[in-house]
Amino acid sequence: MSYVEKVVCDGCLSKDGSQTEAAETLSLGERSWDLCSEHSARFSAYLVDALGAGVPDDSTGAEPVVAVPAPVVPEPDAQADTPPAVEAEEPSPDPDLADYCERITDSRKARKGKPLDVRSQAAQAQWSRHRDRLAALPDKERDDYVKWCATEGRDASLTASHVEFRGFMWSNFPHMARAYADAMKGKAPQQGQTAPVETEARPLTDRERNRAVREWARANGYDVPARGRIPMTVSHAYRLAQVGRESGTEESHTAA
Numbered sequence: 006m007s008y009v010e011k012v013v014c015d016g017c018l019s020k021d022g023s024q025t026e027a028a029e030t031l032s033l034g035e036r037s038w039d040l041c042s043e044h045s046a047r048f049s050a051y052l053v054d055a056l057g058a059g060v061p062d063d064s065t066g067a068e069p070v071v072a073v074p075a076p077v078v079p080e081p082d083a084q085a086d087t088p089p090a091v092e093a094e095e096p097s098p099d100p101d102l103a104d105y106c107e108r109i110t111d112s113r114k115a116r117k118g119k120p121l122d123v124r125s126q127a128a129q130a131q132w133s134r135h136r137d138r139l140a141a142l143p144d145k146e147r148d149d150y151v152k153w154c155a156t157e158g159r160d161a162s163l164t165a166s167h168v169e170f171r172g173f174m175w176s177n178f179p180h181m182a183r184a185y186a187d188a189m190k191g192k193a194p195q196q197g198q199t200a201p202v203e204t205e206a207r208p209l210t211d212r213e214r215n216r217a218v219r220e221w222a223r224a225n226g227y228d229v230p231a232r233g234r235i236p237m238t239v240s241h242a243y244r245l246a247q248v249g250r251e252s253g254t255e256e257s258h259t260a261a
Contacts, residue, residue: 016044098123101164105132108165132164138189139167146185149244156237178241184248218243 015038017025027039031048040048097103106121106128113127121128142150150170154161159169174182215235222229222239225246229239 012039014041014044015039016048017041101136101162102129102132104163105135105165105168109135109168135168136164139164141189142167143185143188146188152240153237174241177238178245181241181245181248221246 011024012027013024014027017023025041028042029040029045031038031040031045098106103123106123109121109131111117111119111121111127112131121131123129150167151161153159153170153173154166159166161167171182171185174185218235218240219229219231221243222235225242227239227242229235
């Protein structure tokens, strides 16, 4: 008679002492356990949860299953087909306005002396007033202004140049500057009145005027050369004397 050794499940034997026949052997290192089909499936699930699926047994010939991630399809960009917005270029300011804002400061009381912003309405309004004044200059002031620009190296067509000319006159020859301002105010007749028609004498040539200036300068103690350019201070003093004589408020303008 032959005896067949029965291998029982270590899991069942440990649980309730039952001798369920083992179907598989679980080995870890030097230790091994005989397990029935139920305990083999249960402990395999524990190990898979804890350690992952692991490497399949090559003896089974089964190919490993590799999880291939699904390709990521990018969502359509709503702005992809939209052409980039083209920023509108800001128009360049008037060259005369740009020059004015670089050379002239703000005249408003609250911001007096501060730089002007060429894009601001305040700067454009201030420039417009001075530009209109330059366009309406009386002949006498225009002649003096053009000569001053030639002497000082200024462009007589620029509004800022005339503002600087007026500033020079107010600082050095306030009576003449006042005469310019009064002439501007009285140039246009009031409403309902007709401008008087005046007959003007023939204007002096440059040579005649220079001769008259030199004669007046010598008579009033100024030192002027017989030829060449007459100093600007002498020319302005002569004009100031002429304005005073014409207005009946002639003052002494002798050299100091």
